[in-house]
Amino acid sequence: MSVGLSVVEVAEFAEVFADVVAARVVLESAGLVRSRHPGWTTAVEFWSEAGRLLAAGVVVDGRARLMGVAAGLFPGNEVFAAGVAGGLGDGGRGLSVWGVPERLVRFVGREDLLEEVHAAAGAAARVSLVALDGLGGVGKTALALEYAHRHRAEFDVVWWVVAERAELVEARLAELAGPLGLPAESDADAVWAALRGVASWLVVFDNVEEVAAVARFRPSGGGRVLVTSRNRAVRGLGSAWIEVPTLERSASLELLESGPAGADHVGADRVAALLGDLPLAVDQAAGYLARTGISAQRYARLVEAQPGVMLGRGQVVDRPDTVASVWQVSVTWLRAENPAAVGLLELCAWCGPEPIPVDLFTGDHVDWPETAGDRGGLAALRVAAGDSVAWEEAVGALVGYSLARRDGDALVVHRLVAAVTREDAPDGRSDEALRVLAGLLCEVLPGDVWGNPGGWPAWRVLLPHALAVAESARGGEGQLFADGCWLADRTATYWQGHGQLPAAIGLFEQTLTDRERVLGAEHPDTLISRNNLAYAYRAVGRVEQAIGLFEQTLTDRERVLGAEHPDTLISRNDLAGAYETAGRVEQAIGLYEQTLTDRERVLGAEHPDTLISRNNLAGAYETAGRVEQAIGLYEQTLTDRERVLGAEHPDTLISRNNLAGAYETAGRVEQAIGLYEQTLTDRERVLGAEHPDTLISRNNLAGAYETAGRVEQAIGLYEQTMAVAQRVLDQEHPWLATFRANLKRAREATATCDSSAPS
Template identity: 50%
Template sequence: MEARLVLAKAGFPVAQAPFTASSPLEFWTVVAELLARGVMADGRARLLAAARQLYEAEPLFTGPAALDDAVSAGRAFPVGWNVPARLVRFVGREDLLREIDTVLAGAPRVALVALEGMGGVGKTSLAVEYAHRHAHDYQVVYWVAAERPELVARQLGALAGLLELPVGAGADRVWAALGAFERWLVVFDNVEDPEAVARFRPSGGGRVLVTSRQRAARGLGIPVTVPLFTRAASVELLTARAPGLDADSAGGLAALLGDLPLAVEQAAGFLDATSLPVAEYGRLLSERPEDVVDQGQVLDRAGLTVANLWTLSVASLRARCPAAVELLELCALFAAEPVPLGLFTASPDVLGDSLLGAAARDTADWAGVVGALVGYNLARLDSDSDRLTVHRLVAAATRRAMPAETVAGGLATVAGLLRAQLPDLNRFTPGTWGPWRDLLPHVLAVAERALTTQGPAFGAAEWLAGGAANYLREHGQHTDAIRLLNQLIASEVRVLGPDDPRTLYARSRLAVVHEDAGRLDDAIAGYEAVLADRERILGDDHPDTVFSRRRLAGAQKSAGRHDDAIASYERVAADHARILGRDHGETLLSRSLLAGAYQAAGRLAEAIAAHETDLADRERVLGPDGSGTLYARSILAGAYQAVGRLDEALDLFEQVAAARERTLGTNHLSTQMSRSLLADAYRAAGWHADAIALPRSVLDYRERVLGSQHPTAIHSRSLLAEALQDAGEHTEAIALFTRCLADRERLFGPDHPRTAFSGRLLADAIERARLA
């Protein structure tokens, strides 16, 4: 009752006073929070004046020395209490609160803790929560908003009156007066310039808590790094704020938000306010994060969003080290994965005459630029791998703030940096795959962004997208390759037009991927459309037109349309002979493919005669050990094997394997292909020992060079299983067939022809084992 009398005399809106407080401490804590929110002007001074009038004999209100035990006794809140209101929902930071308390409580006399971390991780909220929980531990608690260095001293000086110092006594006198108290706490929040608070070291029983995005603040005292939320904490906050959001959906959103506490709170507010379906919001976050980073409200922090969270830090960094901002903007255009810094230092010429380009040419300058960016907690450096990570939402906010022309120029630059490190991708040379594999996330991200532009970035994006599609196709990732090529084609139609040769080429590549994926109807339709357009635009005899007709013939053959395939191949062979000459390499290849079409159609005599003619022509034109000659010899061997002429087949296969080992070496893909074909011939001939040993060796090579999940390695595993089955090794054969089926289902899907073939082989192996 007496406490409410003080409130009424001071003019406090009594209707807002806490009527259900269980203790004096809880009562005055709630009052302090209301005052911090501005419930009445000059609230603390008016309350103190009212208390002095009502209780003139009470020493508590006559000077600072009499306040020693006021807070712990529950009779008042700490002198100077101006701490912001605590969060309504505070989650996931109990371990950090314990760490802060351990450091501050464990120091024998004085302690300074520096909370540092990137913007949005909740450093301020953590400091607020600590101050509220430990208000009763201190006689004086004062909060200084230290974002603007020039105002720090002024804010400290405002504490003078409450410490019975003359008005205008100044920050240094206030700081000295704090030493008269045994227990006091000052919080310097959001320190932008650590030098601005460096002189305010705690004395006596003082404790200082600093929050800052600057890594340099670590030098002020004992550093405590505030990390991102754990996934569990993100889910807890999302589900608490957004009713009806299940844990799995919340976990998916948290991943897209990178577990940044401010972003999690903002997203929860947006979902709660709009009732937007979670799946749709997740799609927007994934595809267009720049468009949603300013959507939603954070409780008690009006106007603060992910979009503007880092504005001040970037402006400060730009003034100090503009090259570091250039680096941030370029990194924001890559994928969310760590960016290898070697991309920049290996190709400084791509950066031109920019400040960043100059720094990339000098080791010391480069270290300074990277250090400045990391020092502002706008990126994280993994020194072991020399890679820089920019949080996905920092990147999104950075892209949002970049002018369109800066984005376009930046995309041209990062595309150039990637292209400088990527070899031309030949699907038969695994040595070129490493850089593509390592940089693939960045290649895809940059290509997809740059394909929406025009100008220099677009041409580089075409090259990146085409190479990435080749890599994905080679590794059986057909769905991803098709999606990327469709995006490439749509962009080329927009920028170049539907009849541009580059557009037609991309459409042809799309048909190739459809064919590889077993989508033969789509492949044939694609080839036919491209062929018709090339005939119309380029003419019947243009090399691209003839090439399209040959690709169409191959798809027709794969689909079992043998008459159509033979007719197409016959025309291609005739066209090549007429245009290029009978002995041209393309003519020889077309005749070989025609012979293969005869073989697939069951016209074996014609096939063998055509293969023999092709081999004789190649031996005459290319020599006995030319790569084209060895190819023709291997094809003829397969035809002999198909008609049961195994001795002749084995002889030719052995010749090819020996020649390729001699000319290319054992560890060449073509050599291993020849050994694989020879092993299959051994199996057909019943030479089980050789038929098992050789494919084991080939499988070991392909797993080592290509990877165990590469389509060619899976094929080798299937061939080994067939050889084991023929030799009566049913248990191992079934195990390998089972693995092949699982691998192909995962890689190609259940409806792919290769998956269906693996299923039939497994079923046959199980039946043969049962009958054995």
């Protein structure tokens, strides 16, 4: 059987033979005629396709011949040597996963630091976690990136996690699930557990802001963890820590003098001194010199002429502000060369520091707001977004000036670059960029968060940017304020639906305060915020607060919108739910019956909101002991939802779960178990194994097993539910207490049975 190229080998060929001419010469030397060569888009894609051709047997002994040619050209290359020896370039291991950003084009010096890191974190080292800390921009990320690339052949799995936002660390780590062969819904803990079965692996947590976000991810076995952070507290995480210093002057000069511009020694030394040998600043300056062709002395004068805000405040210009001056100069020249690139930077500057998907600006789904302006970079960018060539040139110019870097199909803009861009934009331009970005996010992100699992991937990717824009936009006016509040409200709703109740409540409260301040207490949007906050209060167990807000909102909506407005009917339904939670069941039933009647008349008998009312009324009947009435309504609602919404819509799954509960209450336990099992299977497939609704299904099925006397099965499900809930729900979530009590009861029942058994 023919063999192709491993993941590691593809990466090695793509790096060593990154030029199309060299790549084709090597492939021809291995016996593959040029007419059979893959097309050239990127080096990685070229060599991946070449590997597939070799695996297909288009050349006899093609792999061996290719490895021989490569090893002859680069005799010291370990990957090629392993290939010649007959093994795969992954060292013969069965798994090879590489999830690391591209290698920096210009990396100089640091050999002593790389040796120190390797001595501490290498595969043969006794230390398993190494922390790199130091000044922002000092090159911690560059050092970790270079280390990962140099030593990738030593590990089966190498994965990079952007850890700047504590609340997103687990989501980024969970993205490793797919490459490891785990189910797509697997969380960070499942990934970490799976890594224990990997012979040798390296995970990099880059730019950690909150140490607690990564503290529990301790390596074991052949695992290694590398952490970079400006926070010195990371030193307490690992067995070793390294403080990353600024560059030696000789390394700074090498960066400045070795580029195409070939800066003169005296001018380069002056630039390095002005930049304090800060790697980020020096490398950016070198890129600027190479791109513009100006002298180092001229560049130094431009930097000196822009001390900016720091001199204005009477403070000494320190290294970070010198970096800001460098970025100001770069933007000035970029604006003249490619205005669209500046427009792109102005938009990215309002995003979060996480990777920004480029299709946010260019996808077919994007309808650019009319407010995109008729002048400057944003106008140019709007045109470029519709022209693939112009778009790539704009992105290339932005990356070429070191103002952003590529990360796959995303762009990353350093937080300091973003800050300088926002502060230094011409009058009105920065606010205009924020307006455009807010409009784009409102266009791209689905507004239906609860019942639309298909929209959750977009929310997961864009959540940090929606948060960042919402925080800024809520301080604006008009449509900008409205968009910011919408993003905040929808983000809070997403968090609530995924079990992050405290975070959701905090954002709901902020949004309500903002809307009351700007729009007034009775504006329809303010009433939406008040109702949503009340709903979150109810979910977290603050029922009396919820009832107060619901009653206030219902009164206001009846007066402002009318008694039969759809939003008013939502308030009446939600207030009934809060009454039911508080034990005021008869009041709840009265409101539910009134709301159902009104919705059938106003919206129609099969409108989704009407079906919600019928489902909720059935629940209140069940709570009141009117089980047969509840079962009749549940069965009718389930039938209607299957027909109107589909068998796997989240609301349909709610109906099936509730009907199972009513069957169990009525003593029809086997019917209940069948429905619970079906619902759990469907929720795991549609929502994911760890969605809060799936946890409810698993818990309910365990309860039915317990009722049926299948206590051991019940305990197993309760334990599984509890373990997952502790990972995915906030520790203050009220469901945790319920799950814990259920597990305790089942275990005690088993213990009681054991103690009463004859000896």
